[in-house]
Amino acid sequence: MTSLVLPVPPSRRLFAGRWGKVLRGASGVLLLLAAWQVSVPLVGLSAYFYPAPSDVVASFADLMRKGILPVYFADSMVRYGAGLLAGALLGVAMGVLIGLHRTVAITLSPLLKFLFAIVEVAWIPIFVVWFGYGFKTIVLALVYVVFFPVLYNTLLGVRTAPQILVNALRSLGASRLQVLRYAILPSALPGIITGLRVGAGFAFRGLVFAEIVAAKTGIGYLIFEGTQTQQTARTIVGMIVMGLTWLAIDLCFLRPVERATIQRWGLTVDAEQRA
């Protein structure tokens, strides 16, 4: 938005406007790729230590041809979706419950704080002992990551629901459920979305780690297995797919949802920086 450079008249800019931004961004990506490709012969290490972009492209084509990448990708996304959905539902339910009952809040908050501090990463070993390697362990870990930010932000939303609305509904004879449906949940929604966004970010790294440790398919497994089998280019394909997937989730899903709920109501405070 701001810079030390005084604004240049539009006609003199090489890349003006929104497309200029996109073009400049694309040139940054190309610059990085070029530097990587050029550095490979300079570094002079084997492809096992330092594969070139061309190796990675070949490996990507190979993974697509054999149908490995689509299957792994689908597996990862199913796990991620399931974990996110279950974690968010649990978080909202618990957040509403705690937000509406003071005694429940006082009773549960120390335990919840302690559980929150035991990060999901630390749960994975015991989940492995309890549930073995695979779907259950991974999804449980994701539920665990998403649950807490959604819970705390729902709670915040429920607590800040305008009392005047609640009173108005009550005096018009609304039932408890109606008060929840028409006053509390709508005002908690921006909080829920913020929580989901924060949780989604942590859950994405959590997914990759859980798949490294406890899976035999998925993007995380691809990243890990590549180096184990001396196919380092595969690892890098996995990392690139992971990064692009996150950017796509953020751009096509999280940001639009946030815009549709939070910003429209003028409630955006620091959702951007919390993510």
Add this chain to the structure above:
Amino acid sequence: MNIPPPKAATWLGTLPFILVIAAWWLLPRIVQYPAYMLPPISAVLDFAWESIRDGTLLKNVLWSLGRLFAGFVIGMALAVPLGLAIALNRHVAETFRPVLSFLQAIAGIAWVPLTLIWFGIGNGSVIFVIANTIFFASLYNTVTGVQSIPTPLYRAVRSHGGSGFALLTNLILPGALVQLLLGMRTSMAYGWRALVASEMIAGSNGLGFMTMEAVQWQRTDVIILGMIVIGILWMLLDRLVFTAIERRTVGRWGLLQR
């Protein structure tokens, strides 16, 4: 993310802990299950006492904290100057923003397989992963921080005769610092996870290593102790370090929006 402190009846908060411990104590007396699934409390306490006495627990904690600190310092030391350099030129900032967003998206644990090849098992790999996590989070925060400084402030400094250096020390550095500090809790939360996770895969000691290695021997007592220590350490870090820093800086400057 804090539940407002309750005014009365704080003792209620101990109730769930007592219930959990009671359930844990009662469970083996009611249901039959293999002992390795959930060891009795006494086993965990015995192991805790033993590992405190012979110093292995403290050693692991210190290893982990040391790596976190090293990774944090390296990541910050690289990120802040580079971030300032990028942010001070809008064209450079716009050029590198997508690359940075991408690298931030893969920062952390996904690098462990590569670092295992490059540095082998041990400190090198773990510190690289933490520094990498902190670096990209802080770089992004620095760039955003500088860019969020309102233009009138630049003009104000300039019209009062502030030169390039004064601009840097009086406006740009403090402006970036706010965003860095506000983002620190989140970047450290990522860094902490990266620490535990990379120790589990690429460590030769430390809390993450201790917890994960125990899976092979089905030593659930070790796993549970590891989890509890990880939880307590994070709470202490949050309470004693991050909250204190926040209160002394952005809180005092009136910039905290919580």
